[in-house]
Amino acid sequence: MKFRMWLARVMAGRYGVDQLGRALLWVYLGLAIAALVVRPLYYVALALMVWMMFRIFSRNIYKRQMENQKYLRVIGKIKGWFQLQKNKFRDRKTHRYRTCPYCKATLRLPNKKGNHTVCCPKCNKDFQVKI
Ligand SMILES: [Zn+2]
Incomplete structure (x- = not known):
């Protein structure tokens, strides 16, 4: 004490x-x-x-x-x-991680081959992604 x-x-x-x-x-x-x-x-x-x-x-x-x-x-x-x-x-078999070119947020996308248009849930902008 x-x-x-x-x-x-x-x-x-x-x-x-x-x-x-x-x-x-x-x-x-x-x-x-x-x-x-x-x-x-x-x-x-x-x-x-x-x-x-x-x-x-x-x-x-x-x-x-x-x-x-x-x-x-x-x-x-x-x-x-x-x-x-x-x-x-x-998630290497099921998902791909990509960075949003506008807000730099990291997005977890389903692993589907081809070109996709992604809408960022954070900034609501569309951008092209090739997986
Ligand atoms: Zn974004």
Whole structure:
């Protein structure tokens, strides 16, 4: 209980740990292990640790939140890409994935050979697709 009160006093007005902070910790641990083999990597790991600590104790909460938002956007895009590859593989016999030339939406189309006119459900524009 005393430790928690002490911690609450120390961390008052400070940012703390977020998703980016946790990611930095994992990358740090990975690099620290890799540094056992490749020594210079430890300096990179150390820099990440310093950055992580700086973020945790930072009082500029708004700026740290913006950083975290940016991180989540990038990670979301990467995860989305992997999810798409997974779905493409799962549907490889029944469907084809195409990008709408107008709004860049990814469309899942039935795998029927030939030329088709597709109406994008997102932007309602027609375009030609060859499968
Ligand atoms: Zn579209």
